[in-house]
Amino acid sequence: MLVIRRAAERYHADHGWLNSNFSFSFADYYDPAQMGFRALRVINEDYVAPAQGFGKHPHRDMEILTYVLEGAVKHEDTTGASETLTPGELQHMSAGSGVRHSEMNPSETETLHLLQIWLVPNALGIQPKYEQQRFKVQDEPNKLHLLASKDAREGSFKIYSDAELLAATVEKGSSVTHDFKGGYGWLQVARGSVTVQGHALKAGDGVAITAEKTLQISSDEGGEVLLFDLD
Incomplete structure (x- = not known):
């Protein structure tokens, strides 16, 4: 069985510097019928204006993935990680026992377009970690x-x-x-x-x-x- 959630059915939030589309309940958007699916809790499509972004803020006990579609994101966190993520790369952060991080658009001219993904963890209180890697999704098409x-x-x-x-x-x-x-x-x-x-x-x-x-x-x-x- 397939249940389609059309792009236009998502919640849209416009903060000026940030335009977001939420597939599931997030921040000020709450819909008890849209609380995630299985372990997938959040999938947000974000457009971040040049030289703007998410200042340092805390998370815990969540698996967080970031998939960049256009532009770049500058990441910093309390594990000591300081990296720039570009299209073709995936970012993974285990928030675990607690981490603070920021995600900023370092460009003065280009909009950052990304997918932010949260997965419910199957273990709590683990040591936080950060990693990013380039995958061959675009280089090797027609393959999962x-x-x-x-x-x-x-x-x-x-x-x-x-x-x-x-x-x-x-x-x-x-x-x-x-x-x-x-x-x-x-x-x-x-x-x-x-x-x-x-x-x-x-x-x-x-x-x-x-x-x-x-x-x-x-x-x-x-x-x-x-x-x-x-x-």
């Missing part, structure tokens, strides 16, 4: 790349959550297929457009997937997707 998993296989990040994150760039006229471990998943269209089980989806659309063994993702025009395999 494993970005994060519980066992760090295939060079993916080790995360403390009952979830795996995969991503693919699907070229025009091509497709990819995924076999779910437990039958639950969430698909987020990051760019372009794709077709899933006969449903046409565009950038910003999300799909909750239940009791599906296999998912085929195809595209007539080209698209990029994030796929969560959820226990």
Whole structure:
């Protein structure tokens, strides 16, 4: 079963320097029917104005992933990490027992466009950590790349959550297929457009997937997707 959450159905918040679209309840947006899906708690699409960003603030007991689509983000946190993240890279932070961090747009001219993802952890109070890595999602299209998993296989990040994150760039006229471990998943269209089980989806659309063994993702025009395999 597929339940589609269209891009236009998301909550939109405009703070001037920040434009955000929330797939699930977040900050001032509360909808008891949209509290996440399985371990996926937050997936926000953010547009951050030049030289603006999220000042240092605290988190704990959450697995946080950042996927940059355009521009760059300057990250600093209390683990000592100070890095700049660009498209093609994924950032992972285990907030664990507590961490403070900032995420800023270092450009004076370019807007930062990113997906912010929170996963509910399966272990509490762990030591905070930060890591980032470049993956070949754009360099090797028509293939699902494993970005994060519980066992760090295939060079993916080790995360403390009952979830795996995969991503693919699907070229025009091509497709990819995924076999779910437990039958639950969430698909987020990051760019372009794709077709899933006969449903046409565009950038910003999300799909909750239940009791599906296999998912085929195809595209007539080209698209990029994030796929969560959820226990």
